[in-house]
Amino acid sequence: MKASRINGHAESLPRLPFWTATFVTMVCIAILALSGWREWATREADLKNAEIDMVNLARSLTQHAEDTIELADAVLFGLASRLEANGTGPAAIATVQNVLDLRKPTLGRIRGLFVYDETGRWLATTEKVDFSGLNNSDRAYFQHHRAVDDRRIHLGPPVQSRVGGQWIITVSRRLDHPDGAFAGVVLATIDAGYFSQFYRQFDLGPNGAITLLSADGILLARSVDNGTYVGRDMSATPLIRDRMSRPAASVYYFKSPLDGLQRLSSFRFSERYPLLVLATEAQDDVLVRWRQTAMVRTAFVLALTLVIGVIGLYLVRQLYERQRMAAALIAKEADFRLLAEASSDMVTRIDFDERILYASPSSASVLGWDPTQLVGTPALAGVNPEDLPRVAQVVAALKRGEVEEARIIYRTRHREKTEIWIETTLRVTRSDSGTINGVVAISRDMTEHKDLEDKLAALATLDGLTGLANRRCFDERLEQEWARASREGTALSVLMIDIDHFKKFNDRYGHPAGDGCLRAVAAVLAAQTRRPGDLASRYGGEEFALLLPGTDAEGCEVVGMRFCDALRDIQIPHGSNPPSGLVTASLGGATVWPNSNATTDCASLVGAADRALYSAKDGGRDRMVMSGRVLPWPRARSA
Secondary structure, X not given: OOOOOOOOOHHHHHXXXXXXXXXXXXXXXXXXXXXXXXXXXXXXXHHHHHHHHHHHHHHHHHHHHHHHHHHHHHHHHHHHHHHHHHOOOHHHHHHHHHHHHHHHHHOOOOOEEEEEEOOOEEEXXXXXXXXXXXXXXXXXXXXXXXXXXXXXXXXXXXXXXXXXXOEEEEEEEEEEOOOOOEEEEEEEEEEHHHHHHHHOOOOOOOOOEEEEEEOOOEEEEEOOOOOOOOOOEOOOOHHXXXXXXXXXXXXXXXXXXXXXXXXXXXXXXXXXOOEEEEEEEEHHHHHHHHHHHHHHHHHHHHHHHHHHHHHHHHHHHHHHHHHHHHHHHHHHHHHHHHHHOOOOXXXXXXXXOOEEEXXXXXXXXXXXXXXXXXXXXXXXXOEOOOOHHHHHHHHHHHHHOOOOEEEEEEEEOOOOOOOEEEEEEEEEEEOOOOOEEEEEEXXXXXXXXXXXXXXXXXXXXXXXXXXXXXXXXXXXXXXXXXXXXXXXXXXEEEEEEEEOOHHHHHHHHOHHHHHHHHHHHHHHHHOOOOOOOOEEEEEEOOEEEEEEEOOOHHXXXXXXXXHHHHHHHHOOEOOOOOOOOEOOEEEXXXXXXXXXXXXXXXXXXXXXXXXXXXXXXXXXXXXXXXXXXXXOOOOOOOO
């Protein structure tokens, strides 16, 4: 096979000075036109970046508003469910009032909660007011729920609170009697000022603003508020009036009806609630920096035009020097090609810009590509995206001169196969002056070797009979999760499981049936690992273990009982296991909140679960016993 050229433009080198001089002349002629085009493009880029910022901000603020309404809805749903279940009698209302008093410090974004009967009379509230004579039947939200049999939440227009006088946004739900008749309303209020204060955290320039509106155009909150904006009807503006012809979210240029400024904005209609978020910047604020820098850049371009001729002359001289160096390099490369083309490994020469200058004939057998197809392409183009950062880091270290030689293994594309593993040895090359000008890479196909390594690694962590993790894998994961729980202050639980009278099962049905029983129990246990962090393993013999990170004692007990029920459901006969006559299991569970300052380790957790397991067996089997607290920790609960 004929070797590829190291530099396809070698024959054209003598013409480079001429083309360089031509280029310098063209630059001098066109520089003013290009400068003007660049300034215009910069202006458009500044506007585009501002548009992107506004789109991202509108998306985030819409999510914030939806989360706030959803929080209020969740509280109202629980309150409505309690009232509809227990009624609105004096005892039930007294209980609800106690609940509201307890919830008041934890309401967060929600200002207050209220309960009204079917006449609008106040029954309970989180506010510290005398509401014996108050009635809210005149409020729009109350009249809506009384007229419309709809169990969904209702987001009403802003109203002034009768308790504090401030503007509030109402979120309400309907209450029904057992017969379906209207029984009243539960209400959550959110201060419009909460949104205004939250929006003022964002720097949108001296004239920027964030506005929250209802879908029908009622202004709910604004970051810049003179006290007259909340409650204003903006339905006549083009944005609201033409809503049906607009997308749910977009960039929007308009002249503000509130302050008369030309604004660049992004709006987003919520898909979950009748809300609209509008994030805006004044267009003059966006372009002020561009105007300042445009004058500086124009002056710089004029100065650059004066010196461009001198730089061009210097560049022509440098090109003549590079021609002589290139000729010397071509002579040296003859010996390099002779060795590379006789090797079964793929040899490539890569320049400082990470493009392939030369590829040996063996590239066809290693990558499936002819050498001529590789020359001129990026050397890292086919590297797997997951391996690319690591490979690029090694190449960068070579280019900086931090190392002279490196060896890496990575995945890359093959012309005929999907992907192969490559082992590559890299060594820097230097010019006559000693500067690094590229890399020589020697690569070989390591796919079969890597596949064998992966198979051996899998066999080292799996139990051959059940397919679950083995004891070694369990111990390693337990140490990892113990360290994670110590850092993050989360719970860690372990379930130890032992099949009841398994020796008698083997004696009665035979070892092949015993193996089948173990596989069936393992399948039931594996089904309980419903989260990525859970790990089911065969601990030894007929004993299994289930690791449950982030699970407290109550959750551990739920998983254990679920396993017991699932095991009974498959009904494996076991005549030597009275009284059920089925295969059952004894379970011991333990939960810990690891403390990095404690002297105990993860073995104490397994020991506690094991002791609980023996308690279950001593207590008659086919049951689960939870251990007591394994380690003291302020956030832990007793099992």
